[in-house]
Amino acid sequence: MANRPVQKETSSQPHFLQFNNLACETAGGKVVFATDEWFAPARNLLKRDPPEFIASAFTEYGKWMDGWETRRKRIPGHDWCIIQLGVPGIIHGFDVDTSFFTGNYAPYTSIQAACLDQMPSFTLDGDRTGMAASPSQFEAVAQLNSDSWEELVPMTKLRPGYSESCHNYLNVTYPHRVTHIRLNIYPDGGIARLKVYGIGKKDWSTVSSQDLVDLVALVNGGVCVGYSDAHFGHPCNMIGLGRADSMGDGWETTRRLDRPKVLKVDEKGILQVPGFEWAILRLGHPGIISKIEVDTNHFKGNFPDSCKIETCCLTPDEENNLIRNHWRSDKTPKWRILLPPQKLKAHHRHLFSGESVVQCGPVTHVRLVIAPDGGVSRLRLWGRPVSNNMTRPQQISKL
């Protein structure tokens, strides 16, 4: 499917939208149980692509809908489903998106959460349209006692799925790691998408300081904390699982309008342009980066001409200040070069190691700068994790 413009950030939007969707199908999110999937299966909740409406589409069970839709309940109770996060982590907010569910949206929701040691083994498979959970599935799921999981969102009224009201943003303050959530709808109805915004939380005690780990990967707790432009694709896509499956699964900016009308290159073949685009990512753990991958997979007519990577060390307070000032304040961090400017190729996995990567010591953040604009599908930063108290500047200079 073609990629579409990412919704522009506005001041009315909650801050948590900048984080990763830990439940997305592309991050490995799965629906493991749903009480009823008559009109449309619950796995649609986790799709990456925006919901669609096809007026002429019907199934043998009713109107085809791009979301989770249960039948009109004629028995006691309410509908609910259990979602296994692709990336366990700390949740900061939800978007319960009711797009296109108007006369059939779920009028109320509540959301519960748990951190389970073992994943339930009864994951639903295949097309579940026209299905309700079987008595044996109800019996198996009862062992999870999910009705008494921690309530992250109390019973909340939802708005219908017209374009101006479809995003129901719900803030969460819950500092504990979550592996599963239970989405309750009251009493029944439809929801198009559920986005679970948060930051992955890995158990770093199992990782030796000698292990080379992709410190910025979504699964290792990496997160995008700022960017200049995300018109066609958000920079958080760059830290997703595996290689990108399309251009839509990468970071892609608009064409810059300040590019010279006639282009020139320097002696290294790098375009001479005044402008650039940037994305800032916080590593899942402070570390010393020694190997870098910049993948322009799928970006063939729109790969950046060149890129460079800078690093710095920030405390959480310093980061918060910079985010509040959109990284534009006069207190902007002192970025140090990790990867000097490199000419890039179309649809290519670029690997940099050895002398190409400048030894910067332990760092917490990186800034990928692309010139003049274009798309990058993945960024991998391999390095050794170091303890948090080694990341302050005075300690760095001793290394």
Ligand SMILES: NC(=O)NC(NC(N)=O)C(=O)[O-]
């Ligand atoms: N026209 C509808 O959408 N009707 C029903 N829903 C589906 N999907 O057919 C309903 O009322 O719940």
